[in-house]
Amino acid sequence: MSQYQENATIIRFEQLTDTNVRLTLQTEEIAQAAKPGQFVMIRAGKSKDPLLRRPFSIHQTSSNGRMQVLFKVTGRGTGLLAHCKEGETLSVFGPLGRGFSIDPARPVCLVGGGMGIAPLLFLAKRICQVKQNTETDMIVLGGRTRKEIEPLLSDFQFFDIGIMTVTDDGSLGMHGMVTDVLKTLSLPNNCIVYTCGPEPMMKSVAALCREQKVDCQVSVESVMACGMGACLGCTIKAKDDRYVHVCSDGPVFKTEDLGWNL
Amino acid sequence: MSQYQENATIIRFEQLTDTNVRLTLQTEEIAQAAKPGQFVMIRAGKSKDPLLRRPFSIHQTSSNGRMQVLFKVTGRGTGLLAHCKEGETLSVFGPLGRGFSIDPARPVCLVGGGMGIAPLLFLAKRICQVKQNTETDMIVLGGRTRKEIEPLLSDFQFFDIGIMTVTDDGSLGMHGMVTDVLKTLSLPNNCIVYTCGPEPMMKSVAALCREQKVDCQVSVESVMACGMGACLGCTIKAKDDRYVHVCSDGPVFKTEDLGWNL
């Protein structure tokens, strides 16, 4: 679990929608060491304000030392990152946290909502590398509108995994929520569901999985200062009222460990 | 003495030397109202850090509502301004302070050192507008090296005023300091000397003027928070140990009012 701090050059800047941006960064060591579900801490701007780094899931890595992050502008930090230009550098450290655990022998279903789709590309890629057969696997991508999902779709189509899309307004794929899609699927018993997205969405997915008695791994968020287990600031409440730290115990958890009140 | 706050578009960005930048800003009202020797307060960046605006002399204005500032990168604020791009906007307010007082009937000598040259272009322009005859007038531009002065020279050559240059290393014009040039000139008795530059330079110019019994106006600097007489932070000691405020009593003073210990 080696970590690195790098000044990463922005190789490519993609404005996917009004608010969604994808950055391709040259980060030799981080890209090499990263596993799906892990994240990086990025410094937005060079000023002391905003002060803290921002956490972002690793969207995918490449063998030539590149790494992508995909994010939505939600405030000042992401706003600054959305004003970066190709050729500039960003201070990045990682990879951080515990990622998804993969079992090559079991069928999977990836369920992403909105920016929660970010870590799933890397996960899908790795799954295809380690598994012989992905025929029974499934990817469900949900979002508010077509605009949000469409730019990401072609990347997922690289894999030999079935994709279903669903939007709040029906502008792409099914009309409704990811759980509406999930209900239509009959998840095999030994299936692992991986999910990332807004908390209410993840909770309904987790509830559904519990009903259907399939394992579910979720990638959760929390406010972070250090990203590496030092500040103890990223706590969330887990099973039996114990606290866990999202940055070092997670960000990926088995839902049964979180003790979500489903 | 009207003042305006404007979001001024950067019309032109000129990197004159490694460290010296000239910005042309579209600032309708400020440009119209400005007088030579006045200054503006510019916000560097959009962050709360650095917090305060930075004061800059008005380098020149145009009748189509444009204004220039000329500055050297000396710290974080000017560093940020030096990273601006054409088309971006800057928050500017002004014009502020009391400028040079001009008497069309008297001969003048303008003495600028380094970035102290900035306000003198505007002054020279105005002098040429109000005076019939500038034959006996003189502009002395001093700097460390040729590189610093040369980009500014052509602008001053527009006027019908004699120019002398002097550099610390002799790479342009005379070898030495502005006072060395001044000593070679015989300043008419009723002459006004206007000077702006590093404080030691202005003090030697002022001393020389006192010796030669000619009037001398200096544009001085001080740390500023508000630029408009509200914070009382920009105080300097003046004649009889009284305090004056650079932003509202100045930045241009008659040297005899400053009580410099020459």
Add this chain to the structure above:
Amino acid sequence: MEFVGNHDPFPDLRVKIGALELQNPVLTASGTFGYAREFVDLVNLHRLGGVVVKGISLFPRMGNPPPRIVETACGMLNAIGLENVGVDRFIELKMPYLRGIDTQIIVNILGDSLEEYRHITEKLSQVPGIAAIEVNISCPNVKKGGVAFGSDPDMAAAVTRVVRDNTSLPVIVKLSPNVTDISLIAMAVEQAGADAVSLINTLIGMAIDLRTKRPCLANVIGGLSGPAIKPVALRMVYLVARSVSIPVIGIGGIESAEDALEFMLAGATAVQVGTASFINPRASEEVVEGIGDYVIREKLQSVRDIIGALESD
């Protein structure tokens, strides 16, 4: 009958600080808005809830030697040293203009002794156009008086009483944050007859220039203001608002309507905009506008609905 429709274009922003009625809760902080005239070209002064003028003493003061200010991370230090023209010249030179502004004029006063506070209060009480007195017991810059009055409940009460006993104007006491328990001071001045408290004044701080190996300020120490101190101010306002029953005026790092509304949620009846006016001369007016927009957007009856409306478990 009232107008039909939800969106009242004239939101009710009025608040009361004791007997003092403000058209809206936004004041300018002492020492950061001069005597208002400095801002007339850039701000519509008539839109402000009130103007608190630069601290006035019995006799003129020259203030501290320069440098008097230095920038810090998201803040600034000042050691102006309470430079002012003195109460007599203030009344003669500054009040005529101030009186013409359609807003409440609050005069911030300071003194080195109870006697000085008494004298200056007496003088101001006879002047038309003054809406209230704000008593600065907290300025950290002057060796005598300043620090001591503000950091001891008994002395704070004594100053309050002197001012209270010599004027019928509303008395606002401005508290120093440089104390172990600001609520003790607040309770003491409430007891002593203050109509309101305003807080916070600046935190004591220092900056050093490594190049010259000297303090950045000639006075060595100065008062820290600006966004950096907002969390400290907000907590003190929250604490004091729960400790006294007189109105609290929140001050410290307020730059926007959001900042102001946070202070009001914490219990402030009004706010003062300080350092922000240097960075954006229109800050105070923009806070008024922003609070108005908020009241309309949130469909509040009045801005008073949010005073102390912070929810917590």
Add this chain to the structure above:
Amino acid sequence: MEFVGNHDPFPDLRVKIGALELQNPVLTASGTFGYAREFVDLVNLHRLGGVVVKGISLFPRMGNPPPRIVETACGMLNAIGLENVGVDRFIELKMPYLRGIDTQIIVNILGDSLEEYRHITEKLSQVPGIAAIEVNISCPNVKKGGVAFGSDPDMAAAVTRVVRDNTSLPVIVKLSPNVTDISLIAMAVEQAGADAVSLINTLIGMAIDLRTKRPCLANVIGGLSGPAIKPVALRMVYLVARSVSIPVIGIGGIESAEDALEFMLAGATAVQVGTASFINPRASEEVVEGIGDYVIREKLQSVRDIIGALESD
């Protein structure tokens, strides 16, 4: 004979905190560097002057409910609530790794009562590899103990005495800035036998989320740290260094060697890097490097030459 030439590539950065010898004056601040291991991939731990570990209590503590942190202007608020594994598990689980680092390990302790401070001191005193104890009497997050011990000179002295009497390790007392006169507390703990004082701990602050109308922290209030507080810290270090004759360790918003050197000019013998480690995990090591460069560039005999070397009139 010494090497010929001016530029000693190995500047003398050693300082002494009482009996505690540091290879350089740069420590990591408690609660901001975990138990050091977290940083091993990013920092050369052996280059640090010392590591101050997260505050340890007699029994394990769960800490406060989330949210525990929120960003503020040039700073952050934390209300971790002193989550820690307790002294026994600390000794068992964390000390073996810490012992292997070629630096001084300082254990930060806290308690709700004098008894707790005594117990934990006794336990730590028997553990090899601990270089000193830093006594946190200042944490604002825990209702019992924390605030009271740090804000009253007598209680601060009492805690110091208990720790002093139960260990032969150097005792550093960490002071709270949330007091009227920090030098009184410093003098009291010096009298009570402290070998050094470190300051400042966090300022008490608060943040509010206007959208939810709730405090940003579940604990409502939290401790402010980061660049925002540096001016306050610098002034308190300056004040305390002139009030006591034991060494002072400067803390508060230190991000760079320049910051650290400013604290040393103000009188600090050593410094701690806190919040900066979150933004730049290498901050502490870079401060060591930067101080070394400074000592070489300025041709100082030793970094000790700049301690308290501030010039003023």
